[in-house]
Amino acid sequence: MRSLQIPVPGGSLHALRFGGGGRLAVAAHGITASAMSFRAVARHLPDDWSLIAVDLRGRGASADLPGPYGMDAHAADLAAVAEHLGAPVALVGQSMGAYAALRAAVRTPHLFDRLVLVDGGLPLPTPAEFDADKLLELTIGPAVARLRETYPSVDAYVDFFRAHPALSGAWNDDLDAYVRYDAVGEPGAIRSRTSAEAVYADGRDLLVHAASFGADLLALTLAATLLHAPRGMFGQEPGLLPQPVVDHWAAMAPQLTAELVADTNHYTILMADRPAALIADRLTTPA
Template sequence: MNDITPVDADEYTVPVAGGGLAVTRWGDGPGAPVLAVHGITANGHSFARVAAALAVRGGPALHAPDLRGRGVSGGLPGPYGLAVHVDDLLAVLDHLGVERTVLVGHSMGAFVSCLAAVRHPDRIAGLLLVDGGHGLPIPPGTDIDTVLGPAMTRLRMTFASPDDYRAFWRRHPAFAGRWNTWADDHVMRDLTGEAPGLRSSCDETAVRVDGAQVLADEETLGAVHRLPVPARLLWAARGLGDEAPGLYTPERLAGLPASVSALELPDDNHYTPLFSSTAVLVAEQIHTLVQETVQVQGQL
């Protein structure tokens, strides 16, 4: 599973409300850099393998922030919420001097990406959504603990050493038999504090606020139905615990707008498309979307 050579990463900080947003850049290909938006308890390094695959294709650089309340941006204060993430993404584009580009979002990051496109169609040229962005049929009263129970429990746990945290993740049903150096890099970036009290960098309040909006916020859930830009959705056949079916099924995607094309990832669960060999497909989809949007903009 480690058939792609990693590319060098640079780290920089973007001034945002309350402090500095940590961003990782991979690659230096031509064109506007792609902005990658991670999931609710993840960090920007979840896109390292996608960035390496994109570089192999000669694609543009990929920039991935650690969203507010996660990773190296874990200490950024509230208010939280998806609209604040959108503002932070725009700050990154402004910092880079990028007028308009493609976003790729995984899980919650897909919802953030849709909201960014609706609110700022002049800045977002296209979207690649990975197992997220389209609302799910959630029973009334469902909260984030019900949906993300194991992940929420992890945020309150402490670990004696990095190896203990690594072992915790290797036992996770989504990663059992699928562990590799890409997943390891992402997990180690999440770890903060000092032994024996190491813990996840994710701020629980941020996760709760963001998660509530993904589950029930009208503007967030409606964004995918009002997209003013080209969009593609890659959906995993298996769920957060490697169970079948996953978050999406053909029936659940029946309400997806015809303007959003959908492609099943039959060998992946919710977590793995960015870490498995499917990352090559994700990179191909990004590269194709970039080329299509460049052509469209050239015709305007």
């Protein structure tokens, strides 16, 4: 694993390169996550592949890269990464990263040769009439509250995650490395490096402009695979993408193929070995 700095509007986007192979895949993470969330997937890639996992602006070592945020901005950053690396490349995104990856694939299809969406990318169901700020507080508020907390040590921060209901039964070295990568600050005041401002802006974009992602799915020209989990962000059923929503878009979008990954939740679908190996296979095997 080594660090890369890739020029984008406003500065440099940080990325982690896993592997030394010449065939390249670019990865985009979730709304409060980082490049390190793809560590398990990278380990399962064939030897002739490398995974370039980005820290999206406002997260990880790109935490100080300024806005604007939103899926248009993240998609433009992913396009810049692909151009910098030498397109076309494979593209994968998880959770919020799936929406950014979808938009990048639609706006700049010549830069990518395949697309894998992991538990994201479909329009999120919202009430017919809703207050965006109230819904945002219900959905994103708990995550933002965690970003503002401080912890006495990195180990205490790890222990907080280890107790999470979606993670406690599946804890592994990849999750441990992911949490430690996110931790910054002095002893006694350890915190996440993710920007709360970025999370709010991106969460609002996902909710207010949900219909635009349906339009993106219909406009896809690349073959896309959606891998989705039966359980959600707290390890409960249904998943973030309920089966009726998946079935609807799999029928509507000609380029989309959907696959349920059994016995996973929103996090373990990416950071547990069995599903990570499946993601690596779908990413490196032509559709």
